[in-house]
Amino acid sequence: xxxxxxxxxxxxxxxxxxxxxxxxxxxxxxxxxxxxxxxxxxxxxxxxxxxxxxxxxxxxxxxxxxxxxxxxxxxxxxxxxxxxxxxxxxxxxxxxxxxxxxxxxxxxxxxxxxxxxxxxxxxxxxxxxxxxxxxxxxxxxxxxxxxxxxxxxxxxxxxxxxxxxxxxxxxxxxxxxxxxxxxxxxxxxxxxxxxxxxxxxxxxxxxxxxxxxxxxxxxxxxxxxxxxxxxxxxxxxxxxxxxxxxxxxxxxxxxxxxx
Numbered sequence: 030x031x032x033x034x035x036x037x038x039x040x041x042x043x044x045x046x047x048x049x050x051x052x053x054x055x056x057x058x059x060x061x062x063x064x065x066x067x068x069x070x071x072x073x074x075x076x077x078x079x080x081x082x083x084x085x086x087x088x089x090x091x092x093x094x095x096x097x098x099x100x101x102x103x104x105x106x107x108x109x110x111x112x113x114x115x116x117x118x119x120x121x122x123x124x125x126x127x128x129x130x131x132x133x134x135x136x137x138x139x140x141x142x143x144x145x146x147x148x149x150x151x152x153x154x155x156x157x158x159x160x161x162x163x164x165x166x167x168x169x170x171x172x173x174x175x176x177x178x179x180x181x182x183x184x185x186x187x188x189x190x191x192x193x194x195x196x197x198x199x200x201x202x203x204x205x206x207x208x209x210x211x212x213x214x215x216x217x218x219x220x221x222x223x224x225x226x227x228x229x230x231x232x233x234x235x236x237x238x239x240x241x242x243x244x245x246x247x248x249x250x251x252x253x254x255x256x257x258x259x260x261x262x263x264x265x266x267x268x269x270x271x272x273x274x275x276x277x278x279x280x281x282x283x284x285x286x287x288x
Contacts, residue, residue, distance in 0.1 A: 035270040039064035042090075043267065044111055044118045044160060046098060046152065047125035049076040051227035052175065052256050054083070056122055059260030060267055061087040068092045068115050070107060070125070098125050098152040099144060108159035117167065120267045121160050123153035124175040126195075127229060131237075133188040142191045149195035150202070157206060161215065170215035171267045174203045178223050178282050186243045196221075200278045207276030216275040218266045223282025224253040249284035 043060050047053040049071035057067050057080070066089050071077045077093040084091045092115055096107035111118065126149040130141055153174050164170030180196030200219050207217040224230065224244050230253070234241035245252060262281055265271050280286060 036268045041119040042066045043120035044068040045122040046070045049080045053124040055256035055260045056263035059264045061089045066090040070094045104152045104155040120171045122173045128192040130189045145191035146195045150198045164215045165213045168214045172217045173266045174219040176200045176219040204276045219278040221278045221280045223285045226253045
């Protein structure tokens with residue numbers, strides 16, 4: 030098999046949470062271009078439909094699954110429906126997540142702390158348990174957890190450390206699960222993403238323009254990433270090209286964590 034052929038995903042189906050926009054949509058596009066069928070999970074039906082239409086150009090099957098993964102119950106319902114309707118799922122990308130708060134720890138309500146952990150960490154655990162668990166009898170699968178450099182360092186200028194805690198936990202979970210599932214030929218890797226110009230971040234920077242300036246000043250490349258720049262990395266981790274990689278947390282941040 031040639032090098033480029035190892036990146037092909039023909040005959041594979043990938044489920045991507047938070048797949049209707051931003052990094053999720055960029056990763057979905059990369060996988061579809063490489064031949065994968067898709068199941069996109071997202072909260073907003075209109076956004077899912079728009080993304081599905083955008084992905085039609087690749088000629089792959091694209092199924093849409095509206096779901097809210099902010100609660101464990103919502104995540105479990107989504108997984109059960111996905112398994113009932115779209116099995117087998119060969120690739121799982123746990124991309125859903127977000128910060129969406131700027132509350133100092135000493136002022137943070139417990140409910141807000143738990144909400145961020147549920148969205149960024151518990152949802153990934155449940156998707157791995159249920160959708161990843163279904164890969165084990167087949168002895169084949171790829172799981173990609175979209176973590177963050179915030180799981181490795183502390184972001185300057187933002188309060189509320191539930192996000193850093195959740196992403197650090199996701200990286201730790203990735204490593205532990207990778208070891209446990211090696212006998213089943215299911216690889217588990219994480220993408221530690223830096224700052225990308227997704228729509229939520231654009232809105233965040235409109236509210237806090239000084240944060241964008243601060244963030245860019247800490248990136249050796251002097252800019253934030255564009256969503257499509259994460260697609261090739263996701264494709265690598267989803268394909269046979271990464272057959273000897275598991276338990277890794279691959280940093281893609283323009284050099285932010287180097288300083």
